[in-house]
Amino acid sequence: xxxLSMTKIAxxxxxxxxxxxxxxxxxxxxxxxxxxxxxxxVIFSLLHILDxxxxxxxxxxxxxxxxxxxxxxxxxxxxxxKAEHYVILDAIRExxxxxxxxxxxxxxxxxxxxxxxxYKIPPFITQVDMAxxxxxxxxxxxxxxxxxxxxx
Numbered sequence: 014x015x016x017l018s019m020t021k022i023a024x025x026x027x028x029x030x031x032x033x034x035x036x037x038x039x040x041x042x043x044x045x046x047x048x049x050x051x052x053x054x055v056i057f058s059l060l061h062i063l064d065x066x067x068x069x070x071x072x073x074x075x076x077x078x079x080x081x082x083x084x085x086x087x088x089x090x091x092x093x094x095k096a097e098h099y100v101i102l103d104a105i106r107e108x109x110x111x112x113x114x115x116x117x118x119x120x121x122x123x124x125x126x127x128x129x130x131x132y133k134i135p136p137f138i139t140q141v142d143m144a145x146x147x148x149x150x151x152x153x154x155x156x157x158x159x160x161x162x163x164x165x
Contacts, residue, residue, distance in 0.1 A: 020048045021060065022148065023105035023129075024112045024141055030062075032144045034114040034136055038097065040065050043104045044141060048149070057145050067100045098123040105129065112144050 025033035025040030033040040045060045088094050098119040110132050134144045
């Protein structure tokens with residue numbers, strides 16, 4: 014957990030301020046949280062909530078293919094479509110992690126530019142605090158393993 018001593022994470026939010034499980038590019042908002050390690054205590058707190066900057070381009074709403082991350086190959090390689098994924102960096106650039114359920118390669122490419130890593134949240138988690146706790150537990154366990162071997 015040493016790598017999390019003072020970290021900011023971004024969480025996509027749905028319209029009821031729960032965890033957004035679709036393409037994070039289409040999330041209504043993002044919550045930015047800070048995580049602080051103080052001795053053996055982990056403290057997380059909401060820093061601010063931001064509107065998704067891409068939403069101003071989609072006032073009529075997103076297409077289902079965008080929401081579900083299943084755009085066809087031609088659209089995924091289109092330079093304008095790829096560039097749209099970079100717009101969320103305006104909201105989450107200060108973060109080290111983006112907590113997500115699923116995402117496309119264009120999101121990964123955009124996040125690499127800002128050195129933001131993704132952390133997968135299971136689909137049954139709907140509350141933001143549980144998503145953060147899942148992240149903290151997973152990051153804590155991952156930092157303690159030295160070697161992982163396949164038993165078969």
